[in-house]
Amino acid sequence: MLLEHKSYLDSTTPLQVLKYLVAIWQREIEGGTARDRLPPIIPLVFFHGTGRWTAARSVMDMIDAPEELKPFLRDFAYVLHDLGKIEPVRLSHVPEVRAGLLALRVVDFDEISSELLDFITGGTVAGSEFERHLMRYIVERMNLTPPMLEASLRRTKPDRWEALMGTVAEAWLEHGKAEGIEQGLAEGRAEGRAELLLRQIELRFGHVPEAVRARIRAAALPELEAWGMAILVAASLDEVMAAEPER
Numbered sequence: 001m002l003l004e005h006k007s008y009l010d011s012t013t014p015l016q017v018l019k020y021l022v023a024i025w026q027r028e029i030e031g032g033t034a035r036d037r038l039p040p041i042i043p044l045v046f047f048h049g050t051g052r053w054t055a056a057r058s059v060m061d062m063i064d065a066p067e068e069l070k071p072f073l074r075d076f077a078y079v080l081h082d083l084g085k086i087e088p089v090r091l092s093h094v095p096e097v098r099a100g101l102l103a104l105r106v107v108d109f110d111e112i113s114s115e116l117l118d119f120i121t122g123g124t125v126a127g128s129e130f131e132r133h134l135m136r137y138i139v140e141r142m143n144l145t146p147p148m149l150e151a152s153l154r155r156t157k158p159d160r161w162e163a164l165m166g167t168v169a170e171a172w173l174e175h176g177k178a179e180g181i182e183q184g185l186a187e188g189r190a191e192g193r194a195e196l197l198l199r200q201i202e203l204r205f206g207h208v209p210e211a212v213r214a215r216i217r218a219a220a221l222p223e224l225e226a227w228g229m230a231i232l233v234a235a236s237l238d239e240v241m242a243a244e245p246e247r
Contacts, residue, residue, distance in 0.1 A: 002017065002020055002024070005046040005047075007048055008049045009049060009053060009054065010055060011055045011056065014057065014058050014059040018059055024041060025038045059076075083104060096130055098123055099121075103134060107142055114152060117144075117152045120134070121156045121157065126160055135168045190220060193224040194219065197224055208237075212237065212241065222245035226245045226246070227243055230243035
């Protein structure tokens with residue numbers, strides 16, 4: 001029993017009683033006498049003031065809520081969403097909300113499928129604060145390697161993958177996961193430069209032999225940069241391909 005007395009009308013009595021109940025239960029938990037089960041407590045309030053007691057008898061009576069919300073407030077129960085039992089596409093119809101909830105759902109997975117990872121990386125609004133926070137969360141908490149994250153971003157955000165990988169590079173370094181990230185970024189830059197160079201060659205000289213295509217696509221970034229400069233002034237394809245990187 002919890003005993004309380006009032007010599008005056010106190011409209012906040014339900015909150016005061018609730019505070020006492022929580023304090024007692026917390027003490028039981030901290031003392032090791034209660035774990036997932038709590039002892040029942042019946043509050044008794046004795047009013048010995050003048051007039052009649054007209055204050056609310058429970059916190060529920062104090063809450064100003066429409067009828068449709070009262071079932072969610074009754075008994076101070078919470079509404080549970082067990083993310084593990086909901087299909088990813090049904091977590092939310094809003095892509096950002098779905099991405100955030102899905103990230104929480106899979107954070108402790110040993111392996112994350114490319115499909116689920118794409119749901120996460122592709123769900124955010126480009127350049128948003130949420131995108132930045134979610135990328136940081138992925139880096140810090142998920143069991144991913146830089147190449148896995150890069151591959152997903154290439155699929156879901158082909159125009160932003162390099163910028164995003166650069167943004168999270170510091171976090172990878174902080175968490176000892178930096179292996180391969182610089183290599184991945186360099187390879188990405190080289191791939192883009194190679195395709196650009198091939199288009200430039202086609203515009204200036206027409207057909208590009210397959211041997212030249214293969215050589216360009218296999219080249220490192222310094223060679224591609226040298227050829228990219230040479231095509232501006234070269235008179236032939238052979239002259240372009242003869243250019244060497246500066247040493």
